[in-house]
Amino acid sequence: MYKRSVLTPETARARILAALSPLAPLAGERVPLADAVGRALAEDLVPDRDLPAFDASTMDGYALRAADARRAGARLPVAFEVYAGRPAAAPLPPGSCCRIFTGAPLPAGADAVEMQEEVRRAGKAAVFRRPVAAGRFVRARGSDLAAGAVALAAGAVVDPGAVGLAAGIGRAELVVRRRPRVAILPTGDELVPPGSVPGPGELVDSNGLALAAAVREAGGEPILLRPARDEAASLSAALAAVRGADALLTSGGVSVGERDLVRAALEHAGARLDFWRVAMRPGKPFAFGLWGTTAVFGLPGNPASTLVTFELFVRPALRALAGLPGSGRVVSVGRLASAQEKPAELTVYLRCRVRHSGDELVLEPLRTQVSGNLSSTTGHAALAVLPPGRARLARGARVRAILLAPDVRHDG
Ligand SMILES: Nc1nc2c(c(=O)[nH]1)N[C@H]1C(S)=C(S)[C@@H](COP(=O)(O)OP(=O)(O)OC[C@H]3O[C@@H](n4cnc5c(N)ncnc54)[C@H](O)[C@@H]3O)O[C@H]1N2
Numbered sequence: 001m002y003k004r005s006v007l008t009p010e011t012a013r014a015r016i017l018a019a020l021s022p023l024a025p026l027a028g029e030r031v032p033l034a035d036a037v038g039r040a041l042a043e044d045l046v047p048d049r050d051l052p053a054f055d056a057s058t059m060d061g062y063a064l065r066a067a068d069a070r071r072a073g074a075r076l077p078v079a080f081e082v083y084a085g086r087p088a089a090a091p092l093p094p095g096s097c098c099r100i101f102t103g104a105p106l107p108a109g110a111d112a113v114e115m116q117e118e119v120r121r122a123g124k125a126a127v128f129r130r131p132v133a134a135g136r137f138v139r140a141r142g143s144d145l146a147a148g149a150v151a152l153a154a155g156a157v158v159d160p161g162a163v164g165l166a167a168g169i170g171r172a173e174l175v176v177r178r179r180p181r182v183a184i185l186p187t188g189d190e191l192v193p194p195g196s197v198p199g200p201g202e203l204v205d206s207n208g209l210a211l212a213a214a215v216r217e218a219g220g221e222p223i224l225l226r227p228a229r230d231e232a233a234s235l236s237a238a239l240a241a242v243r244g245a246d247a248l249l250t251s252g253g254v255s256v257g258e259r260d261l262v263r264a265a266l267e268h269a270g271a272r273l274d275f276w277r278v279a280m281r282p283g284k285p286f287a288f289g290l291w292g293t294t295a296v297f298g299l300p301g302n303p304a305s306t307l308v309t310f311e312l313f314v315r316p317a318l319r320a321l322a323g324l325p326g327s328g329r330v331v332s333v334g335r336l337a338s339a340q341e342k343p344a345e346l347t348v349y350l351r352c353r354v355r356h357s358g359d360e361l362v363l364e365p366l367r368t369q370v371s372g373n374l375s376s377t378t379g380h381a382a383l384a385v386l387p388p389g390r391a392r393l394a395r396g397a398r399v400r401a402i403l404l405a406p407d408v409r410h411d412g
Pocket residue numbers: 186187188190191203204205206207208251252253254255256257260282283284285299300301302303305371372
């Protein structure tokens with residue numbers, strides 16, 4: 001029997017992550033570099049070569065032996081020129097220098113470069129205006145990455161820099177954690193698939209596609225199923241198609257109504273529910289459990305409730321399966337732009353626009369917070385977290401804010 005007491009959001013999330021820990025992270029798979037970005041590295045990246053592979057000049061100028069220009073004014077004949085990609089054919093003769101360009105390999109014998117601004121040409125010779133120290137303007141072989149040493153450890157998130165690093169050490173593929181496959185099952189007699197015309201009392205399944213987008217954004221691979229009807233047989237048939245997914249998201253039918261059959265259908269199919277109901281708004285009717293190795297999330301049907309519970313519970317769970325850390329969101333602190341009343345026992349997540357005022361964030365709640373309104377599911381950059389234990393928060397009260405989008409408005 002699952003927990004029927006109403007959990008706090010923190011406890012709910014902790015229980016989900018604990019339940020998933022034997023399943024996470026998913027196995028690694030080898031993918032082309034371009035497909036690895038945003039995913040968790042499942043191998044140590046160890047270069048098989050030094051980087052740079054040769055001592056290289058970091059300036060356009062003249063390469064020399066520093067010992068030949070210990071004092072200002074040294075005059076050395078220019079023996080030859082070296083360009084990037086074209087190493088010198090011969091070592092640098094003692095007592096001479098060579099023209100060299102940024103990125104070009106130092107010729108054998110040279111141990112320093114002087115930038116051309118500090119060198120005066122006098123016919124076939126170069127005059128060094130200041131003493132030159134060994135190593136100046138040289139990027140030494142292996143100074144960036146050394147052969148055999150771990151350059152990036154397993155578990156790191158592959159960002160564009162890591163893609164470049166992998167390419168730089170000669171890799172065309174990387175082993176990264178598999179993306180979780182996430183089945184999405186909208187439920188409700190009133191639903192028709194997107195693109196079809198609703199009849200009387202019907203409406204388009206919008207949660208399915210919204211959840212598919214959220215899954216993709218969280219690093220998963222959505223598998224969107226056709227809406228199931230509020231009937232045990234329809235739900236059971238739909239659930240049979242879900243086997244093998246890493247997670248199942250249902251939407252709707254998880255409340256207390258006579259036709260809220262999702263929990264019963266899940267249990268009938270063999271899922272073990274862990275809890276149902278969280279002391280939050282939106283999204284109180286939310287269920288979680290395991291069905292074999294499939295994590296099952298019963299999301300409430302109201303569009304804003306679906307997306308807020310996804311954000312708080314499903315997103316961190318999918319990231320854990322994908323080997324990615326935390327929620328991938330920045331949690332900051334901001335001031336409420338207007339006073340708020342709320343049920344004292346609930347944590348309320350307010351969908352807010354965000355702007356900067358001086359060095360503070362101001363959280364402006366969307367005009368409507370009605371969880372059944374599609375218009376309240378977009379246009380916000382943060383969820384302001386109104387804590388339990390308080391029934392009223394004054395205008396200007398400082399609260400935590402989960403930042404969802406980078407498009408914070410900067411208007412002073
Ligand atoms: N007596 C009570 N009634 C309700 C309670 C409660 O505690 N006691 N909780 C309310 C809250 S809060 C929510 S949230 C909803 C959640 O209920 P369900 O998860 O069972 O959702 P449904 O009843 O199936 O649908 C709610 C609402 O959302 C629309 N919907 C459903 N699925 C979709 C979809 N795929 N795309 C677009 N819209 C969808 C549906 O038509 C309903 O309007 O329960 C309250 N009731």
